[in-house]
Amino acid sequence: xxxxxxxxxxxxxxxxxxxxxxxxxxxxxxxxxxxxxxxxxxxxxxxxxxxxxxxxxxxxxxxxxxxxxxxxxxxxxxxxxxxxxxxxxxxxxxxxxxxxxxxxxxxxxxxxxxxxxxxxxxxxx
Numbered sequence: 001x002x003x004x005x006x007x008x009x010x011x012x013x014x015x016x017x018x019x020x021x022x023x024x025x026x027x028x029x030x031x032x033x034x035x036x037x038x039x040x041x042x043x044x045x046x047x048x049x050x051x052x053x054x055x056x057x058x059x060x061x062x063x064x065x066x067x068x069x070x071x072x073x074x075x076x077x078x079x080x081x082x083x084x085x086x087x088x089x090x091x092x093x094x095x096x097x098x099x100x101x102x103x104x105x106x107x108x109x110x111x112x113x114x115x116x117x118x119x120x121x122x123x124x125x
Contacts, residue, residue: 009121015113021078036076
């Protein structure tokens with residue numbers, strides 16, 4: 001699949017605003033695809049880590065991870081997921097466990113689905 005075909009396929013992912021992601025990288029297709037590949041490799045769905053941090057009430061460590069997600073997701077154009085990560089970040093600052101528990105499962109599910117969609121389109125390059 002060519003880079004143009006990959007960009008076209010990426011436009012079909014609901015969680016991804018390809019134009020927003022491309023703007024971050026001055027509308028350069030190849031670097032954008034590279035950033036997406038890095039996001040796929042580093043995602044590794046930290047659910048276990050996040051759950052452990054919450055169980056240990058390590059809200060600051062939890063906040064650091066979701067802050068990283070917030071930034072990375074915004075950079076690739078996953079703006080809705082980035083916004084949810086921001087909500088989780090704020091909730092962790094406030095130590096609002098109920099809000100975290102309400103938002104985290106859906107966030108991780110959507111993030112995992114995005115990663116799987118990206119893997120299908122980008123392949124193993």
